[in-house]
Amino acid sequence: MTHGPDLQDFAAPPTFDNAFRADLARLFAWRRDVRRFRPDPVAEDLLERLLDLAQLSPSVGNSQPWRWVRVHTEPARRRVRENFRLCDAEAVSSYAGERVERYAALKLEGLQTAPVQFAVFCERATSQGPRLGRLTMPETLEYSVVTAVSSFWLAARAVGLGVGWVSILDPEAIRAALDCPATWHLVAYLCVGWPVEDHLDPELARFGWQARTGSGRPVLRR
Amino acid sequence: MTHGPDLQDFAAPPTFDNAFRADLARLFAWRRDVRRFRPDPVAEDLLERLLDLAQLSPSVGNSQPWRWVRVHTEPARRRVRENFRLCDAEAVSSYAGERVERYAALKLEGLQTAPVQFAVFCERATSQGPRLGRLTMPETLEYSVVTAVSSFWLAARAVGLGVGWVSILDPEAIRAALDCPATWHLVAYLCVGWPVEDHLDPELARFGWQARTGSGRPVLRR
Numbered sequence A, B: 001m002t003h004g005p006d007l008q009d010f011a012a013p014p015t016f017d018n019a020f021r022a023d024l025a026r027l028f029a030w031r032r033d034v035r036r037f038r039p040d041p042v043a044e045d046l047l048e049r050l051l052d053l054a055q056l057s058p059s060v061g062n063s064q065p066w067r068w069v070r071v072h073t074e075p076a077r078r079r080v081r082e083n084f085r086l087c088d089a090e091a092v093s094s095y096a097g098e099r100v101e102r103y104a105a106l107k108l109e110g111l112q113t114a115p116v117q118f119a120v121f122c123e124r125a126t127s128q129g130p131r132l133g134r135l136t137m138p139e140t141l142e143y144s145v146v147t148a149v150s151s152f153w154l155a156a157r158a159v160g161l162g163v164g165w166v167s168i169l170d171p172e173a174i175r176a177a178l179d180c181p182a183t184w185h186l187v188a189y190l191c192v193g194w195p196v197e198d199h200l201d202p203e204l205a206r207f208g209w210q211a212r213t214g215s216g217r218p219v220l221r222r
Helices: A018-030 A044-054 A074-092 A098-105 A140-158 A171-177 B018-030 B044-054 B074-092 B098-105 B140-158 B171-177
Strands: A066-070 A116-123 A162-166 A184-193 B066-070 B116-123 B162-166 B184-193
Touching (some): A018 B018, A044 A140, A066 A140, A074 A098, A116 A140, A140 B018, A140 B140
Antiparallel strands (some): A162 A184
């Protein structure tokens, strides 16, 4: 199927009940950025289903600018890991004092073990949506790819799959390493697989890097 | 509550069943960008609950850079509508031929009628997460705000509320009009309320502006 899920399955407007809403809250609460994966494979038809669901995400002007690349071969994965190591070394050297050691102690990615990996790009030259909604905010094209990543992430967690978003990468280097068009901009690199463990608290909170603070709450009024 | 939902409610790792997953797929399918709202008010405790859920969204380095501003007073809303009109006029004049009329015929926002409106900003100067994951991809800070908007949107639809994302605005003009700090960058302006009608297909597809094309599918392999 190349055009997303069969929408015949969704003919009637849904009414969601409290049980669904409670589970949705649990889904948000237990979604995590996962960096520790079991080596077990992920069924291809399951991945296809998750990618189909991500197609239903909102996009500016209905531009659907997401472009998913499955990073599958060992040479391609090696190039990604090499770029991560470069960028990570640069990041370490940007910290001072006790942050250096604390940064180095963090587990930040599962590039070595995640059985499934996607580079998710934004096609900046898309003719779709023709420009609607992006004259003053062209960045909404990349934001549209983020909404697709969010949907994929939640749908994956709903079947028990873990997703980890790696951003310690040079977007242009990854694009070139994966031989993608020059108009594609890397938005997210995703590691996907069955997680070793489930957590309610973010890894970076658990390891004392950054606690939850409730920033943004309460809401300002104007 | 200022620190997000009470996580005691979520003590045990959840197992989601097929009924939940089917409803989650329906939620993705029936989420829409809504521009037609009924004037009925939205209960404040419901909005608080949705904002609490959005706090559970992923953010780079756990930076939680989202800043929600409730645009509530008529003077503030008037400034937003005025900016929309300016940007919209500029957008119309960027099209040629039959696209001009087709653009002008589209309903692109519910700024006049949406009972609840939020400007959602990214605090670019946040000290949280300290810089982790954004040395090579600083834009992941804004992407983190998009994930919060995505969560809010889905949680809203799960209670039957409609959300519309307006991007035909000048981010800096809106920040200034709402008297927000100079380090805050507008990521999304959201109209929220009870929708006049439910739809399975996007408004822009329904009105012949941009169809769903399944772009990004099938997935490239590397």
